Amino acid sequence: xxxxxxxxxxxxxxxxxxxxxxxxxxxxxxxxxxxxxxxxxxxxxxxxxxxxxxxxxxxxxxxxxxxxxxxxxxxxxxxxxxxxxxxxxxxxxxxxxxxxxxxxxxxxxxxxxxxxxxxxxxxxxxxxxxxxxxxxxxxxxxxxxxxxxxxxxxxxxxxxxxxxxxxxxxxxxxxxxxxxxxxxxxxxxxxxxxxxxxxxxxxxxxxxxxxxxxxxxxxxxxxxxxxxxxxxxxxxxxxxxxxxxxxxxxxxxxxx
Amino acid sequence: xxxxxxxxxxxxxxxxxxxxxxxxxxxxxxxxxxxxxxxxxxxxxxxxxxxxxxxxxxxxxxxxxxxxxxxxxxxxxxxxxxxxxxxxxxxxxxxxxxxxxxxxxx
Numbered sequence: 001x002x003x004x005x006x007x008x009x010x011x012x013x014x015x016x017x018x019x020x021x022x023x024x025x026x027x028x029x030x031x032x033x034x035x036x037x038x039x040x041x042x043x044x045x046x047x048x049x050x051x052x053x054x055x056x057x058x059x060x061x062x063x064x065x066x067x068x069x070x071x072x073x074x075x076x077x078x079x080x081x082x083x084x085x086x087x088x089x090x091x092x093x094x095x096x097x098x099x100x101x102x103x104x105x106x107x108x109x110x111x112x113x114x115x116x117x118x119x120x121x122x123x124x125x126x127x128x129x130x131x132x133x134x135x136x137x138x139x140x141x142x143x144x145x146x147x148x149x150x151x152x153x154x155x156x157x158x159x160x161x162x163x164x165x166x167x168x169x170x171x172x173x174x175x176x177x178x179x180x181x182x183x184x185x186x187x188x189x190x191x192x193x194x195x196x197x198x199x200x201x202x203x204x205x206x207x208x209x210x211x212x213x214x215x216x217x218x219x220x221x222x223x224x225x226x227x228x229x230x231x232x233x234x235x236x237x238x239x240x241x242x243x244x245x246x247x248x249x250x251x252x253x254x255x256x
Numbered sequence: 257x258x259x260x261x262x263x264x265x266x267x268x269x270x271x272x273x274x275x276x277x278x279x280x281x282x283x284x285x286x287x288x289x290x291x292x293x294x295x296x297x298x299x300x301x302x303x304x305x306x307x308x309x310x311x312x313x314x315x316x317x318x319x320x321x322x323x324x325x326x327x328x329x330x331x332x333x334x335x336x337x338x339x340x341x342x343x344x345x346x347x348x349x350x351x352x353x354x355x356x357x358x359x360x361x362x
Contacts, residue, residue, distance in 0.1 A: 048328060
């Protein structure tokens with residue numbers, strides 16, 4: 001009996017050290033880990049995840065010619081050749097001086113190579129193409145480019161992230177760094193890692209971009225949301241992707 | 257461009273209960289919401305969903321404006337014979353989508 005107790009005691013010591021070892025490791029959590037089991041299953045099942053409808057749509061659009069050049073995405077990039085691409089955006093294109101996000105990259109390709117009108121931000125077409133590209137990076141670690149030109153934008157993004165805004169006088173950091181894991185109106189505050197974008201949010205009943213999600217938060221703190229094409233969003237994205245570096249992408253994510 | 261995702265087993269034993277899951281892209285506009293111009297956006301929903309097994313109806317569902325966009329339907333059927341499961345969605349504005357999946361029973 002006594003020896004059994006000693007063994008039990010030892011086991012709990014091991015358990016404690018194991019917990020400590022885990023504690024010192026990565027504490028970052030994707031929003032996926034904080035949502036209910038039913039929603040996790042919905043995201044994991046490719047025939048139940050509504051985001052996959054848009055991936056399917058994006059795949060169809062990929063081979064549809066557009067613009068004056070009458071070229072389809074697939075004419076330059078074979079279907080399924082976009083692996084890991086979404087994991088490294090936003091990035092600064094070769095001859096540019098500002099970072100663009102994945103949607104910006106798709107529109108740049110449209111205007112420069114397809115010679116077509118850029119797709120409207122948050123339109124079904126653009127979201128579907130982004131979802132199709134992002135889906136191909138599923139499971140890949142987020143890997144922001146080492147481009148030194150991104151530095152100032154990352155700092156700007158971090159500055160916005162920590163800046164108090166709006167009538168509630170809150171910054172992103174107050175909720176998502178200082179109080180992440182606690183409850184806000186019965187909902188667990190996530191750490192705000194952009195792991196699943198574009199996401200299918202049940203509240204939206206539609207697919208939406210990270211920009212749309214950021215706007216939601218800005219409206220929530222009663223701040224004036226930036227215009228959809230504002231550079232502030234891209235700077236925030238640059239910062240958030242660096243913050244989530246190494247975390248696996250899970251696009252298209254499902255969120256409540 | 258039809259946009260449907262169907263999840264049904266490809267094979268089943270005779271008498272086995274199989275689950276059939278279907279997801280479809282549709283806005284399910286309720287007809288109660290005002291648009292940005294203040295006018296009511298006309299109702300645009302899927303009204304009926306019907307499933308058949310080799311032509312025989314096995315499941316029918318009537319949908320209402322309270323159902324969310326991109327409706328997901330899951331139902332069960334007893335596998336009796338090999339053949340085709342047909343799924344058919346009909347609704348406002350002449351909406352009609354048909355999808356078929358094959359199933360081998362034996």
